[in-house]
Structures are given as C-alpha cells and as structure tokens.
Amino acid sequence: MASISDFAVWPSLVGASTLYWLILIIYRVFFHPLATYPGPLMAKMTDWYMVYMSLTAQNTYKRYELHMKYGKVVRVGANELSYSDEASIKDIFAQSTEPCLKAPAFYKGFSLTGRQSVFSTTDRNEHGRMRRLLSHGFSQQGVLDFQPEISQIIEQYIANIATARQPVELHDETHHLFLDITSRLSFAKSFDTLSGRPHQGAQDIETYFTVCPLFGLLPIARYFPFGPFKAARQAQPRIRRSVQGYIDEFRARLGKGTTEQGLLRHMLTACDTDTNTTLTDAELVENSVLFIIAGSGTSATTVLYLLYEVSKRPEVLERLTREIRDAFPDPYVMPAFDTATKLPYLNCVLQETLRLRGPIMSCSVRLSPGKSIGGSFVPYGTTVSNVPYATARDPEAFPDPEAFVPERWETATPWMRSMNRPFSTGNRNCIGMHLARVQVLLTICALYQRFDLALDPRVTEDMMVQRDFGLMTVSGKKLWMTATPRVNSNEAQCHGLDKGRGD
Numbered sequence: 252m253a254s255i256s257d258f259a260v261w262p263s264l265v266g267a268s269t270l271y272w273l274i275l276i277i278y279r280v281f282f283h284p285l286a287t288y289p290g291p292l293m294a295k296m297t298d299w300y301m302v303y304m305s306l307t308a309q310n311t312y313k314r315y316e317l318h319m320k321y322g323k324v325v326r327v328g329a330n331e332l333s334y335s336d337e338a339s340i341k342d343i344f345a346q347s348t349e350p351c352l353k354a355p356a357f358y359k360g361f362s363l364t365g366r367q368s369v370f371s372t373t374d375r376n377e378h379g380r381m382r383r384l385l386s387h388g389f390s391q392q393g394v395l396d397f398q399p400e401i402s403q404i405i406e407q408y409i410a411n412i413a414t415a416r417q418p419v420e421l422h423d424e425t426h427h428l429f430l431d432i433t434s435r436l437s438f439a440k441s442f443d444t445l446s447g448r449p450h451q452g453a454q455d456i457e458t459y460f461t462v463c464p465l466f467g468l469l470p471i472a473r474y475f476p477f478g479p480f481k482a483a484r485q486a487q488p489r490i491r492r493s494v495q496g497y498i499d500e501f502r503a504r505l506g507k508g509t510t511e512q513g514l515l516r517h518m519l520t521a522c523d524t525d526t527n528t529t530l531t532d533a534e535l536v537e538n539s540v541l542f543i544i545a546g547s548g549t550s551a552t553t554v555l556y557l558l559y560e561v562s563k564r565p566e567v568l569e570r571l572t573r574e575i576r577d578a579f580p581d582p583y584v585m586p587a588f589d590t591a592t593k594l595p596y597l598n599c600v601l602q603e604t605l606r607l608r609g610p611i612m613s614c615s616v617r618l619s620p621g622k623s624i625g626g627s628f629v630p631y632g633t634t635v636s637n638v639p640y641a642t643a644r645d646p647e648a649f650p651d652p653e654a655f656v657p658e659r660w661e662t663a664t665p666w667m668r669s670m671n672r673p674f675s676t677g678n679r680n681c682i683g684m685h686l687a688r689v690q691v692l693l694t695i696c697a698l699y700q701r702f703d704l705a706l707d708p709r710v711t712e713d714m715m716v717q718r719d720f721g722l723m724t725v726s727g728k729k730l731w732m733t734a735t736p737r738v739n740s741n742e743a744q745c746h747g748l749d750k751g752r753g754d
C-alpha cells in the first residue's frame with residue numbers, strides 16, 4: 252500500500268524541476284553573457300526554437316526574417332548568435348590562429364566507416380591533411396583533365412532531351428546527369444541513371460544522408476527500428492561494400508596501366524609530403540561518397556534555377572542565348588570550358604542565380620574560441636554563424652535584392668563579392684568549386700547551344716520555392732520545359748550526337 256511519503260515525492264519533484272527551469276530561463280533571459288543581444292524571447296529561453304525551425308524547413312528563412320527585424324546580430328538560441336554583416340564573415344570563416352571550428356556533434360553522424368571525410372572532420376590538422384591530399388584533383392588543372400568524361404555524359408543528357416516527349420521534365424533528368432558525372436569521377440564507374448534505370452547505390456546514399464546528421468546529434472536514432480532510421484542503418488553496410496568494391500576494381504585497373512581520369516585516380520595516387528601519408532581505404536570511402544552528396548544535388552539545383560530564372564525573362568534569354576551561340580556556333584561540337592568560362596554575360600547570369608537561388612545559402616554553424624567577432628567579444632563555446640542567404644540580400648550591397656538582375660555583376664564591387672558566398676569562404680570553403688563551374692557551365696552552354704528552351708506553363712512559382720533542409724532544393728521536384736532542337740534528330744544521329752535513351 253502506498254505511504255503518505257510516496258504521494259509527497261511527486262509534487263516535490265515537479266516543484267523542483269519547475270523551479271530549475273524557471274531559474275534557468277530567468278538566467279538565460281536576464282543574466283546570460285548573451286543577454287544584451289536582441290532576438291525573439293523564445294530563442295533566448297530555449298534552443299528548441301531553432302530546432303523546430305530546422306525540422307520544419309524554415310531555418311534559413313527564419314534567420315533572414317530575424318535579421319531584417321533585429322539587425323546584423325541576433326541571438327537565435329540560448330547560446331547562439333547569428334550574423335549578417337561583412338566583418339563577422341572574416342572573423343568566423345577566415346584562416347586564423349584562433350579559428351571558429353565546426354561543432355563535432357553534428358558531423359559525427361556522417362561517418363559510414365568510423366572515419367571522417369574532408370567535410371565532416373572537425374579536427375583542424377586532420378582537415379588540413381585531407382585538403383592537401385585532395386587539392387590536386389580539385390584544382391583548376393586537375394578538373395580540366397576530366398573534361399572529356401564530363402562532356403561525354405552531358406552529350407547523353409542532351410540526346411535524352413532531344414528525343415524525349417515534349418515538354419520534357421528536367422528536374423530528374425538533370426539530377427541524373429550530375430549523379431552520373433560525380434559517380435564516374437568519384438568511383439570510376441558511372442551510376443548510369445541517365446539510362447532511365449534506377450541505381451541501388453544512388454538510392455542507398457540518398458537514404459543514408461537524408462537522416463545521418465541526426466545520428467550525430469542523437470546517437471540512439473541510429474538504432475530506431477522503424478522508418479527512415481531503419482532504412483539508413485540497412486543502407487550503410489551496402490554503401491561501404493559497394494564503394495570499397497569500386498575502389499578495389501579501379502586499383503586493379505590502375506595496376507594494369509589504365510589512363511582513365513577522375514577524382515578516384517587522384518585520391519589513390521596522392522601523397523601528403525607534410526605527414527608522409529596517403530588516404531586510407533576508409534577515408535577513400537568517406538570522401539568519394541561525400542562528393543556524390545556535395546557535388547550532384549548542388550550542381551543540379553544551380554542549373555535548374557538558372558534555366559527557370561532565365562526563361563522568365565525574354566531579354567535575359569535572348570542575350571544569353573546569343574552569347575553562347577556566337578561562342579559555339581557549330582551545334583555538332585560540344586562547348587569547351589576554356590571558352591565558356593570567359594563568356595561575360597553567362598558568368599553574370601550564373602553569379603546572380605547563385606546569389607538568389609544558391610543551393611547552400613543556409614548557414615554553417617561554428618564555435619567561438621572566445622574572441623572578438625564583428626567587433627564584440629564572444630565567449631568560448633558560443634555557437635556562431637553568418638547567414639549567406641541574408642548577406643546576399645543586403646539591400647545596400649544589392650539594391651532591389653529580390654530582383655534577378657544579372658547586369659548587376661557587370662560592375663561588381665569587392666563588397667558584393669564578399670557578401671555573396673555561394674561556395675562559402677575560408678579554408679572550409681567548397682573544394683569542388685572548379686569542378687562545379689566546369690560541369691555547370693558546360694551543361695548550360697550545351698543546352699542553349701542545342702535547344703530553344705521555353706518554360707512550360709504548368710511550372711508555378713510555388714513549385715520553385717526552395718525547400719530549406721540545409722541543401723536548398725526545388726520543392727516541387729519538377730521543371731517542365733519545351734526543348735526544341737536546333738538540329739533535327741536525323742542530322743544529330745549522323746553526327747553521333749543521338750546516343751541517349753529516348754522515350
């Protein structure tokens with residue numbers, strides 16, 4: 252039988268915990284070192300405010316809204332500051348003896364093998380070693396070695412579009428293009444999704460990386476026996492096995508003297524002279540899979556938004572098409588990067604697309620080592636970030652910031668360039684930037700060189716809103732366009748350009 256003291260214990264527990272939370276909230280709101288920074292009351296009281304925004308795909312949009320309301324520095328969590336000014340970009344992201352490092356909790360979940368990739372490692376020395384080992388493959392010259400491989404896959408994409416029923420759906424087709432390119436470069440074996448056949452490896456990678464950040468924040472989620480968690484756990488060993496298989500196969504081909512180019516070749520032959528080390532097999536697996544995640548959706552999203560924004564503006568479409576067709580007049584000859592990269596208007600259009608519709612304009616959070624950020628001392632361990640989505644919409648740097656105006660880049664100032672950071676800044680910026688430029692520019696040039704492109708009326712602005720889960724993708728997952736070939740398919744066949752799947 253329950254005693255009187257049993258009944259007395261619960262009210263005491265509830266009372267004690269209410270008192271604890273009350274004191275904690277009063278401390279956070281009034282006495283915390285960040286108490287004087289402006290921000291919503293809920294965010295000052297609890298980190299769950301921003302967690303809720305992330306889970307409901309509003310993190311980036313909410314931060315932008317808060318910066319417009321409260322100014323350049325906002326307290327967005329009990330122990331977190333968000334910035335949208337220029338000075339803090341340097342303080343948070345630039346090389347420094349007191350760097351703001353990535354927080355380990357979030358990134359641990361990305362690991363497939365127990366080791367980390369260049370993206371997920373939070374250790375400064377380890378990151379430096381991996382960047383050095385990867386740098387040659389990702390250099391401008393290294394990437395140009397892969398141009399023939401990239402062009403060949405773009406030819407298949409173009410042929411698919413030329414032979415597809417019109418209007419053609421470009422969202423999936425463009426994702427397939429970049430999945431095939433990055434798998435070809437990272438694994439020395441294309442997923443060949445442009446053939447129309449689903450690929451188990453591609454599906455497994457998507458399944459795992461959709462939920463893995465949660466595994467870092469909440470390690471027990473790895474063992475949840477249901478839904479996406481179970482699917483991710485099952486996908487993990489399959490990814491490891493298949494990628495190790497690609498590595499072993501390519502190593503054998505290298506031994507026989509293959510001349511095949513790609514990132515895997517560079518990774519297998521790279522040696523870091525500072526540490527006298529090479530990449531281990533686990534590191535090869537981690538990095539080559541990471542390149543699929545980092546390189547395919549980002550490039551596809553960029554191409555899709557460029558096509559969309561340009562199609563809505565006849566004068567931009569006309570000027571861009573003319574520039575590309577003047578540079579590449581023979582529709583039977585695949586555009587070359589050395590010419591594409593010098594086309595001034597194309598570069599403006601790409602810059603403006605990345606400013607307004609960049610795929611990673613969400614923020615990457617860091618930890619303050621206890622130093623001055625944006626002109627004020629920020630205590631050790633405070634989470635800090637600078638929101639690219641907000642700096643790229645600063646109305647002083649970019650008048651009429653929501654308007655798509657490629658011409659603004661014709662007179663770009665250093666300030667505009669530092670406020671627009673689609674590839675981030677500092678030593679953790681995008682290592683794949685040159686590769687992204689090569690594959691995106693070649694695709695855009697090939698599309699406008701070969702087709703007259705027009706937006707299908709069923710594509711709405713709502714479908715093109717960016718879905719904000721870190722990677723900011725096309726929410727409607729469809730982009731229909733009418734692509735009218737400038738050469739008919741019989742002629743193309745004669746010139747060997749019509750090697751696609753067809754419909």
Ligand code: HEM
Binds near residue numbers: 615672673
């Ligand atoms: C238009 C295309 C792309 C955009 C806009 C983009 C943007 C970015 C951004 C903003 C970051 C920093 C992320 C952070 O701080 O958390 C990043 C990092 C990274 N990106 Fe890209 N990226 C693109 C294409 C690529 C490609 C094609 C690859 C390789 C195949 C790649 C590989 C990486 C890697 C490995 C990192 C981590 C670098 C490090 O931490 O040292 N990216 N990218």
